[in-house]
Amino acid sequence: MxxxxxxxxxxxxxxxxxxxxxxxxxxxxxxxxxxxETIGVMSCNxxxxxxxxxxxxxxxxxxxxxxxxxxxQAGIQFRLLNRRKGPAVQGPRAQADRKLxxxxxxxxxxxxxxxxxxxxxxxxxxxxxxxxxxxxxxxxxxxxxxxxxGTFLNGVIHIGDQCRPAGRMGDCPSIPLAExxxxxxxxxxxxxxGTPPRLDGTTINWDILDRQPGDDVPVMFSFLNRKPLVRQIDCGITDTNERTHEIIRNNLEKSAMYGGFIEGVGPRYCPSIEDKVVRFADKASHQVFLEPEGLDDSTVYPNGISTSLPVDVQESYVRSIRGLEDVRIVQPGYAVEYDYxxxxxxxxxxxxxxxxxxxxxxxxxxxxxxxxxxxxxxxxxxxxxxxxxxxxxxxxxxxxxxxxxxxxxxxxxxxxxxxxxxxxxxxxxxxxxxxxxxxxxxxxxxALDCVDDTRRRSFLTKMDQLAGAKAELERIQLSPQDAGKVGIAVSADGVRRSGFTLLSFPGVDFATLAPLNPRLSQVDPEIQEQVARDALYATYLDRQQTDIDAMRRDEAILIPADLDYEAVVGLSHELKTKLKRARPASIAAASKLEGMTPAAVTLILARLRQARKAASA
Amino acid sequence: MDTIFAPATARGKAGVAVIRISGPLAWDAVSSLTGEVPAPRQAVLRILKDGEDALDQALVLVFEKGASFTGERVAELQVHGAPATVAAVLQCIGRLPGLRLAEPGEFTRRALENGKLDLAEVEGLADLLDAETEAQRKQALRVLSGAIGARTEEWRRHLIRAAALIEATIDFADEDVPVDVTPEVLSLIVGTADSLRAEISRYGIAERIRDGFEVAIVGQPNAGKSTLLNALAGREAAITSEHAGTTRDVIEVRMDLNGLPVTILDTAGLRATNDPVESIGIARAVDRARKADLRVFLLEEDQVPLLLPLEDDLVVWGKADQRLKSGLAVSGKTGQGVDRLVAEISRVLSTRASGGGVIIRERHRRALFDAEQALESAKDLLCAGAEAELAAEWLRRAVRSLDSLVGRVDVEDLLGEIFASFCIGK
Structure with missing residues (x-):
């Protein structure tokens, strides 16, 4: 074998x-x-x-x-979301060419x-x-x-009142393995x-639609990459209207979900268009993003209108949307229900x-x-x-x-x-x-030895550069008066602040501080930006460290899977039952169980100690 | 590792109460309270000070790391057992950076983690903690089933709404959510912070019911304040004379007014003066009168008080025996109007007493105070137009502070609010 x-x-x-x-x-x-051929297939958007x-x-x-x-390698439109907010909540995103x-x-x-x-x-x-x-x-x-x-366990696809067993469209589920x-x-x-119907992009009236381009300076996913490898494209934006909603409302009982054909729970953050129309009845329109599926593929993914309505209803509501009046549906939308x-x-x-x-x-x-x-x-x-x-x-x-x-x-x-x-x-x-x-x-x-040499070297070089830049910033130590002289407003508390700390003040960057230490201007611009991002949250991170330490300590105390909770004197029956069912892996996990008290955690710790002592004796 | 502190003795009136501090900053706390750290394992008598103010005289004892109950640096303060004293010392310690009140069972837990308990002790511990859990459960039940449960629910709802609004603009930036949520968030934050502050001030009232209300008699020199005090007290507590400015210190008389414990304060007369000794007395009088729970302004006709009466404060006309007056008029000399004044004072204080007391523990006050401070920071950041995630961080902290009152709030509450309010999902 x-x-x-x-x-x-x-x-x-x-x-x-x-x-x-x-x-x-x-x-x-x-x-x-x-x-x-199915390796790396993007089955949804x-x-x-x-x-x-x-x-x-x-x-x-x-x-x-x-x-x-x-x-x-496959990105055809890169956008960094939340660009106008702080770096902690910025997320890179890209439209990908399915085939690429x-x-x-x-x-x-x-x-x-x-x-x-x-x-x-x-x-x-x-x-x-x-x-x-x-x-x-x-x-x-x-x-x-x-x-x-994936969704192969008891997977059922619904389109209106039609349903059939399946994983995703076109795949056959593996029944014996599921059994x-x-x-x-x-x-x-x-x-x-759910998924929306897929549209034939050549039948969309792009000329009357708004465009959403990618970022001027695209931000990549991998730390090893600097720029996109293929041609970049725009997405289109349109929206549903009162007529769309009316068509959907009039056909709700034909929807797999509203017709009562589905028992599974759907995600609240990705509601079907039926859901949107019912739950947010006061909204006159909902945005629809038209996302091309590839550079040489005319299929378009209309993000925002996933549905389990019958095919003919899908056709009529989609065609009520601006720019989609003559659109052809390549593959109808469907809901898939599955066990997990x-x-x-x-x-x-x-x-x-x-x-x-x-x-x-x-x-x-x-x-x-x-x-x-x-x-x-x-x-x-x-x-x-x-x-x-x-x-x-x-x-x-x-x-x-x-x-x-x-x-x-x-x-x-x-x-x-x-x-x-x-x-x-x-x-x-x-x-x-x-x-x-x-x-x-x-x-x-x-430490796990699971990265290649290219990544290791590039990472270590970057860390050296970051440390170097931070060291140069630490050489600057300014009193509030000194800071005022270079145009940085600081409260007159007599505290000396380092260049790194000052970097977190609004409007302060390497250029502001460069006159105080000329070596700062030699720092690579990307390293400058990264140091500034690290500096922005530094005061918050110091404060968070106590919480982080406490959590790590609790995570480090592991509970053996076979711990006998019945033998823990003083635990309530209810907690014993919960602990036996959940079998938390660590003290941190145990303390997250509903109804846990600090005293109960102490009892478990005591039990663990007892077991350790017994084992070492 | 945080430094934690808590009373190690049971709450309530007792001769001596022990406050235990454990963690890396335990000795620093002693040094900030007494100005020095005594040699380990040697009891010394020291004055505990909150800045310049003496809090109590206490027996102070410190233990080195590795040679203490918890295995950490430990300090023990044996203070006088009066609840007010213990509360004052706890509050003062709580204001030191890096220190926080211990959770139930936390000292024992640290002792365990640091290997300071042997097997026999570990076994004995279960009973002890069981008792602790029961006490905690009863307390939580009482607190949560009462007014504080309802009020905390409301704060929580408002803060979760505010947090959800901000989080929606962060996590669903590419969705159809409102862009400028600041006005609604600000109004929720400010409203909740105000309500927290009001609740914190009512904590004082719960304390007052236990320890007594303070009523200050305020007026110009020779207005008859001391005579009134004596009439109220039924004895010559304050020296009275016809010479203006006799009372230079604050004189306190404790009495029972219709069932409420009340301390009447006779303060120096308020007037502009060049006499340095008198002006110190006046400054002290103003300070004490401000801090009192209620002020009785004793005025003569056409006088404007130097200190402005607050809402509920009583304004009475003095020396009623010498002139005829409408309104509330008293004479300490003849006793005219004194009964009516007593009735008025007890009416005001009873109303307050009935409105107070939903937070009953220093731990609760601390939680509300931390939440209120966090909300102030969130508000400042929002007003300054700083990054949304920073205001969100403070909001989170505020909600976490309230956690200790009502149990864990988690992100699911927040997401639930977001999904219920906005149509998310393009």
Missing amino acids: KHFDVIVVGGGHAGSDAAHAAARMGAQTALVTFSR PAIGGLGKGHLVREVDAMGGVMGLVAD YRQAMQRTLAATPHLTIIEAEVVDLLENAQGVRLGDGTELSAAAVILTT RLYRFDLPMGRLKT VDPRALMPTLALKEIPALFLAGQINGTTGYEEAAAQGVVAGLNAAARALSRDPVIFSRSEAYIGVMIDDLVTRGVTEPYRMFTSRAEFRLSLRADNADQRLTPKAI
Whole structure:
């Protein structure tokens, strides 16, 4: 039987980054997919990044992952969202050419050392997830298996009152593998998500529509890239109107969702057009972004009108929209409903508590979005490899990465709707920025030895430059009077401030300070900008450090999965039940359980100490 | 690591109360209260000072890191057990940067983490904490089922709304959300901050019900203030004479007015003077009168008070025996009008007493105070047009401060508000 260290099932966004991460760790890795051609397919909207999501892509990149590099190769319109706000809440986003993205991902994975791509259907898992069985009966053994199979569990597609089983359009779901998973008796839930109809761009009246161009100075995803590789394009903007809404209102009972055909819970942040019209009845129009799917592809993704209405209704409401009067629908919109595994069944490594060799990543865990999937892929890939190679687990803290925020949210809180990242989910938002993802995570990646030499060298050079620039700034120490002399208004409190501190004052930049230390003008402009971003939040970060330390301390105290909560004297029955069910991995996770008190945490700590003492005696 | 502090003895009147401080800044706290740090493990008698003001005389004891109950640097202050004294010392410590009130069980938890408890102690601890949890639960239940629960809910709702408005412009910048949310956010922040301040001031009233109200008699020299005090007290508490300016210090008489504990303050007469000793007395009188819960202005006809009466303050005409007056008029000499004045004072104080007391712990006051300060910072940043995420950070902090009153507020509340208010999802 052929053996791999890690087998990844599925070649979507979670699978691609999972396989690449495992291979980067030096694990012999197999990626098993129906078809090589489906690797890197963007099944929903043709865009990568955004707020919170762009942060995740940067973090994947900082760990040496592939999503950012591939998105940069396929990007046809780059925009940095929230440009007018502070850097902590700016998120890189790009429209991607579907075909270029797919091709770049396939090229990248094909060229990855230690990674084998196998075209086959996985129909079953071997005992204890120590491998997989393929459609032709072949068995592959492995130390760890990662399932990244998206919405294949009991997936149902709805268009109006029509429904049929499916993953996404055109893919056949793997029934036997799903049956195996159901037999594990894991906690499950049901979710739904929708897509808009795809339009033929040659039938859109672009001339009368508003245009949304990309940024003049595009910001890339990867820390290794500086500018786009292909031609850049504009998106179009139009909006729905009273007539559109009337058509939708008149046909609501035909909608899969409103007709009562769907039981799954949809995301609140991505409502269908039916939902928008019903819930926000006072709004006379809703914006629709017309996003081209590629440079040589005329298909257009109308972002903002996802639907599960019957095809004829879709046609009539779409044609009521300005610029779309004669539009042709290439593929109707649909809602897809699917089961997910309650992620509270997972450990922070994304391995199942019950089956430690089986890892889950992506939509199967109740998340949505390519970026969320890729970030989970990285976590599962690194940890599956760590397991296979007998190395320590790779855990991300909420205080160091959005990846950590997401994994912690999933494994401790579970989900009630498809989970999407937002910057507001990160309590340490000011320090977890897209611009410093490399400073936060690349040292961790270097320590794991999962980045290549190019990235290592470029990162170390940048860190040297940053340290040099900060040292030059620290040489400037100004009293309030001195600061006033160079035009910086500072309250007359007698406190001497360094150049670095002064950089956070409104209107102060390197040029303001250069007369005080001429070497500042020799600092590379990009390094100048990065130092200024670091300086802006410095005072807040000092204050946050106490909170961060407290959280890290609690995260570092691990609770063994077999801790006997019944033996903890003084815990209420209710808490014992909750703890037994949740089996939190650390004191930090335990303290997040509803109803936990500081005193109860102390009791658990006492129990842990007792166990340690007993073990060492 | 934070430095934490809390009373280590049970609350309530007692001869001695022990306040324990643990963490890296424990000794710094002692040094800032007493001006020095004594040798470890040696009890010394020191005056605790809040700046220039003496708070109490206390036995001070410090322990080195590794050789204390928690394993950290520890200081213990044995102060006099009066609740007001303990509260004053706790407040003063709480104002030091880097120090905060300990959570229930936190000292023990630190002791555990630092390996300062042995197995037998660990086993004994469970019972102790169980008791603590029960007390905490009862307290939380009482507080939460009462007025503070409702009021905190309202603050929380407003702050979550304000935070949601800001977060919507941050997280959904590319969506169809309102661009300028500042006016609504500001009005929510300012309204909540005002309400928090009002609540904090009512904390004082809960304290007053326990420790007594202060009523200051204010007036020009020789207006008959001391005579009135004596009439109220029924004894010669203040020296009275016909010579203006006799009372140069503040004289306090504690009495029971219709069931409310009240301390009547007789202050120096207020007038412009060149006498340095008298002017010190006047400054002190003005200060004390301002801080009192209620002022009784004793005026003669056509006089304008030097200190402006606040709402609820009583203005009475003095020496009613010498002239006929309409309105509230008293004579300390004959006792005329004194009963009516007593009735008026108790009416005002009873009204206040019934309106106060929803926050009952220094921990609550601290939480409201921190929230209020955070809101002020958020407001300043918004007004200055600074980055939205900075104001959001302070709002978050304000909400977190209120957390300790009502339990955790999490991002789901915020997202819920955003999704309910705006059509998100292009």
